[in-house]
Amino acid sequence: MPGSAHEPASPPAYVRLGGAADTDVVARMFFELWPEGPLAEHREDAALILAGAPPSTLPLVVFVAEARGVVVGFIEVGLRSHADGCDTRRPVGFIEGWYVEPSRRGSGVGRALMRAAEEWTRSQGCRELASDTWIDHESSQRAHEALGFEVVDRCVNFKKVLQ
Template identity: 40%
Template sequence: MRIVLADEDHAGPWAQLRAALWPDQTAGAHRAELAPFLSGGSDAAAFLAVTDTGEVAGFAEAALRRDYVNGCETSPVLFLEGIYVRPEDRKAGVGRALCDAVAAWGRAAGCSEFASDALIDNADSHAFHAALGFAETERVVYFRKALAAAGGRALLPQVQPTRSRT
């Protein structure tokens, strides 16, 4: 298994693996999202695990985040945007090798912190991160409220803002 910087030659299999990780979109839709990683820009990179027979067995996508990253103190922060290894290639160090490549890229870009996230109920991801030396910094639950479209001219209420303690 070798770890390579992603290129257009592997876009099809890479998009298939993205669809396995994020099944809410088709592989075609995922392929359309690969451009930032393939452009050679300095703020995003992707690494692929490629078998001796040329199959893409996994990927890791990373970005340099310059906005606030939960639990971090510096900027930019190297952020693991996504990582996936085919089930048949797991437990063989492929995920670690991908993260090592991402970390080297981040260090070369001047990062001193490497961050990631996982859904609160994804215990497998939590264990993976812990095994690689990541420390949990905080747990967050995000909220959303849909706003109804205003018909006509919107009127703002005449109230004084108050500070919330939540």
């Protein structure tokens, strides 16, 4: 839904749905957030999502925060069929990624992005929004809590390569 926009109460930044023109800056921020993946792969993903053709079966969008014409953060939000601690009978919104440039943190940009993600999730007919973060990432946990999220679970992921 290009053109939809969300204004924070005291605008530290303007939040809008990302579009194809944001591909380079969003890909770079994907890489800042998830440096384990190659930039080229992030660029492919960003291009698909921002063009409205996400590599997922359920809807997935990216909102960007702009300050004086410069993109300073993004939130990637999509639907999942279920999420830990949520009502298993209906899809939920899920925060796949949330990032603000280090120099812009602590001034309400993250909150404005989260508000846009919440509004989008409601518009998809969902009643719950879920998210996750790394177990040792205290600042992200505090930010989630400040915005009304509650911890539902802590887990350790395993894998085993089958011969």
